[in-house]
Amino acid sequence: MIKHIHEFEINTMKLGEGVEAAIHCAAMLAGVEGNSTLAGAAMAEAFGLSPSYLLKHLNMLSAARILESVSGPAGGYRLARPAERISLLDIVLAVEGREPAFRCGEIRRNGPVRLDASAYVKPCGINAAMLKAERAYRAALAEAKLSDIVATYAAEGDPRSLAASCAFVERHQRPQKSSSTKQA
Amino acid sequence: MIKHIHEFEINTMKLGEGVEAAIHCAAMLAGVEGNSTLAGAAMAEAFGLSPSYLLKHLNMLSAARILESVSGPAGGYRLARPAERISLLDIVLAVEGREPAFRCGEIRRNGPVRLDASAYVKPCGINAAMLKAERAYRAALAEAKLSDIVATYAAEGDPRSLAASCAFVERHQRPQKSSSTKQA
């Protein structure tokens, strides 16, 4: 392994790659018409992702009621509600889980001197500060709606990639039978 | 390993355990007097951590100029600057690295249709939204100073654990020769 002068350690607070995939898929699904669906395999192709693994993430989104799925031929996924009511936080929590990034291990208790448990009823101040920061993070993600992402993309994105994306959706979306807006 | 009825997947955006250790150590170091130091092994004992691994994290803090280290017997670590000028963000970035949690893999380019690179000069809107949220996170962490943590602990923490912590520091801190406030 080549070590340059000072090859930096890249151990970072990290979001799984599934989040990126999930958001892109959701944004793409925001472009399908009516109650049509897009197959998971089609989206995997669109982003050059492993189909079988992407399905895992899409499944999380289904479980979280962000997407709806339709089995069978002509089946696939669609948004479970309007893009205006889906936030990036919804997606991140669905894919990455609802636990905070900072988990207090209560290591303050692990020293050689064992105090009574009652000495630790007050929450750890460090934990409190970290969770407060994470609330700010989540609040910002909650503000970001999928519809904003799509609108910004349409308004500011490059026309070529927008056209390619729309063409892809047009080509792969599949109309459904049940004609009303939707049903659980 | 026991699997209960529906053992939840706990895949979460995660901060390494080293962060918790690092913050606790820094908070403890805020309690040492003058330019005295605390040995890494002592802090590992205080929190029931693996000494050799904790040293790695303390080393990161040294490299980031958050801590100073003194070699030799009676050596150890101390804060490199007053606790008022050390934020939780400083510590988190030192230990976890400076990369954002969300790394845009530009998967929008990976589809079957390859557009010219010029179609992607505009940054990905998803990436922008995620980074904006992370800025909010970091801003909150930057507000949280180590001195606040310590002060809150002194004011609101349980007297017993406070006393135990102070006693530990008293017992293990080691005065240094160079008598002025400090020197790099």
Added chain:
DNA sequence: CTTATTGCGGATAAAAATTATCCATGATAA
């Protein structure tokens, strides 16, 4: 009713990151 397509879930495997240990080295106080 049969067939083909698709999502779902479990089992499992491969790859990568995290956590942890060990040892050689240099610094330094006693």
Added chain:
DNA sequence: TTATCATGGATAATTTTTATCCGCAATAAG
């Protein structure tokens, strides 16, 4: 000189993430 301690590299153990596969249920179409 000796003992203590931080440093850094090498390496191992463990856990998490990523990925694949297969059988199953649902369902549209013939």
